[in-house]
Amino acid sequence: MIAALLILLPLAGALLAAAWPDERTRPWLLPATGVLHTGLTLRLLVRPPPLAADAWFGFDPLARAVLPAVSLLFLFCALYAVSYLRLRTERPNRVFVASLLAILGLLSAGHQARHLGVLWVTTEAITLATVPLLHFNGTARAFEATWKYLLVGGTGIALSLLGSFCLGYASLRGGGGGDLTFAALVAQGAGLSRPWVLIAWVFLLVGYGTKMGLAPMHTWKPDAYGEAPAIVGALLAGGVTTVAFTALLRVRAVVVAAGAGSVADGTLLAVGGFSLVVAALFLLATRDFKRMLAYSSIEHMGILVLGTACGGAGLAAALFHVWNNGLTKGALFLSAGNIRRAAGARTADEVGGMAAIAPQSAALFVAGLFAITACPPFGPFFSELRVLRAALATGHFAAAGLFLGCLLLAFIGLTRLVFAITDGRPRTDRRAPGRPLETAGVILPPLLLLGLSLWLGLATPPILGDAWTAAASLLSSAP
């Protein structure tokens, strides 16, 4: 019941926002819904509800392991959005607020989807609901980014539909009823027609991998993250990609049950490694700090996939990393948004000395940089360490070496760019007179997100550890 509320509450909020008459008070619907949603999720985290086996939606162990992170990220983004939209009064926010709330509902649905078709429908709906957010700024470049997002994302999502059909056909061909719930597919296990399972895996990996932003299907990501408002970037990097990741995890569980787990993990390893390499190389070259975040996101998607490929402990570590990546990336995006507004530009050629112009945001940005590049004692350090240990334990030495090398390159690339922006002499003082740039409303949310990331690193709550292990063991157990 509460699980359904997680989906319906934000959707109702979206309808309310669409009908809300007042521009100034409408953004407050975001944190209100966010608080309720977070409260419900945390309650479900502590006390998991009973699960109907053949239900299409349900707060299952995987949803329990991931959804609270998305909910928390949304809450802080929502708090930030109130202040942000107050700064952007020149643009109407009706569609923006409604879309954000709809995305929260759809994200909850996507994480809880236990039916392949329903999962596809929600993912496609999320893609469509993101569109108005991407071109919120209304510039020509924003439309260009939106077009690429639609075309690349649309093609990817179409391929994942094809993959879903192939998996259904694998069930039919294997003598099953073509039931597309994950429980039924896993139960059919080795009875699934193997060639069709492999075909389905390729299409689903490409399709959901596109949504995740794995290389080489990542081309939409830098454009979309670069042109969208900071909140949207944070939600895309921490929420939408997570849905695609959990979709891949669920599909992988079916493939493992069908006895093709080694093939699935082999391809995941290859795609993950390639994403790491591509991201590391682009991080060394980029001059734009918002696009930099996109490449960093590609890198972390690679880490997630790499951890998954190691199975068992690696999978649990990947789920841990979902939390760290989402929260830390959120802090980075929000502080980057502050810097972007204070500087009025986005590339290291035009921006410098932000430590003098926007000291608090710059400090947050630098701290976030250290967190995301896995410096202890922040959370990402521990989850990446666990991924590394799982890789070594399962004998993937080459992958572990590649992982470490790419982390080093990414560290070099990120620090180079971040310090080019924060240090030095301000190029131009673009600070608008009479407008407080660093209000509590835009500083506290990234600060709190960073604090959460630190807390996850220093003292991971045991209940979360249990949730990750439970989900991992459920997903990698062959019947």
Added chain:
Amino acid sequence: MITLLQILLRLAFWLALAPLLPGIINKVKAWVAGRRGPPLLQLYYDLARLWRKGAVLSTLASPGFVAGPAVAWVALLGAAVLMPLGPAGGAVGFRGDVLLLIYLFAVARFATAWAALETGSAFEGMGAAREVSFAVLAEVALITAVLSLSVQTGSLTLTEMLAPAPGPGAALLAGGLFAVLLAENCRVPFDDPNTHLELTMIHEVMVLDHSGPPLAVILHGAALKLLLFAVLLSQAVLPVEALPAPAAAAVLAAAVVVVAVGVGLVESLLARFAFRRVPLLLTTAFLLCLFALVLAWKGGAA
């Protein structure tokens, strides 16, 4: 002796009937445009008039200028001898005669292009270049069509090959061969036989310098080629073999007239395509024949 007589009779039949086809096409075009148009037998009059005239030869022209049309005409006559005529069958037939037919068409085209190059004028050379570059594509389609017929019947003899199985393959073949017919005979939308603008001409510009009897031979050869293609198309698509002899002859004649009317309608309703669009159309014709080939293959395997 009787065989020789038969061949001669048959040749006379082809030679006599060939100029009728352009007359039918022109009548159809005139009818669509609401004119009375030239008489049905106009080409006969033209040929007679040209035959009586003398030929004007440029001082630059080589003997090939006159020899080319003659060679082309003789090659087409050879093709006419090979082409079976419904119930009457072929005058001469042997295994692989279809290859000879394709080569005879190619020889005719080569001779015309050769004659065009021998005039010593740039215009004719340009026309020859265009004609040959389109022919390259049309020939591929023609060969594919022949292949599909051969696969369908498992034979390389014209009389046996032209007994098609009805079905979607025949429809595809009809479309492809019709496009080849239009391209090979320089009709709209590939070429406009009525154009007077040298820059856009293809076939007409090749024969611009010819006059008198050589021109008559060229015109008659073109009409003969059109008739040959129409007969080939009709027999490749319609199962005339299965009918009793008189009915088959009637059906064949009617089909040829239908093809002529079709050409006339296409010419009235379509404009000529731009040069760069022509390869697209010929590729389409090739694909139609290719799909017919695939169908024949698959049907044969099943």
Added chain:
Amino acid sequence: MSGLVNLLIGLAMGLNLLALASSRLPSVIRTVAVQGVALGLMPLLIEPHPGWLVALVALATIGVKGFVIPALLGRAMRAANIDREMEPFIGFVPSLLLGAGGAIAGVAGARFLPLLPEHAGTLLVPGALASIFTGFVLLVGRVKAISQVCGYLILENGIYLFGLLLIRSTPLLVESGILLDLTVGVFVIGIIVDRIQRAFDSLDTRKLTALHE
């Protein structure tokens, strides 16, 4: 019944080639519309006893794919004042040959796939493969936004054909969800096309080059 289904799929495959060969955008849009109608009829033919729900979904598919989306695209095209694909990345003859190769490869490749006996004789899988391939050729090979959308629609049509294999086992609710998503998706694309036209004063995606690394 199976003969009629195969005939319709054959028609759809022919329309694929037509879409690849034509340079005029209105004819591409019309081709996609006719293909949508042909495919929309399929569920009625495949189901032995179509109920009213199936009829409703078929009707909705025909309405959306055959009329609503083409009308939307036509409007966008007129607003942008273009009706021709002038310089595609992949020329018309090469794309036609590619499409034909895809169709033949689809027919040949489907034999190697392990299909259920009742699907082995139909053109469902070859038609799906050929349409998906055609869609990709259009998506990659054309520069006008509307042509790319048409390519996307043909890609979707191919996937829809494949989905017909599962028509007996997929709940109708899911199918209608898919249809709804597609509709909204194309609506959104249409709106973005409109905005791009206003922002760039053109629908040539080659002009979308501000963002590159």
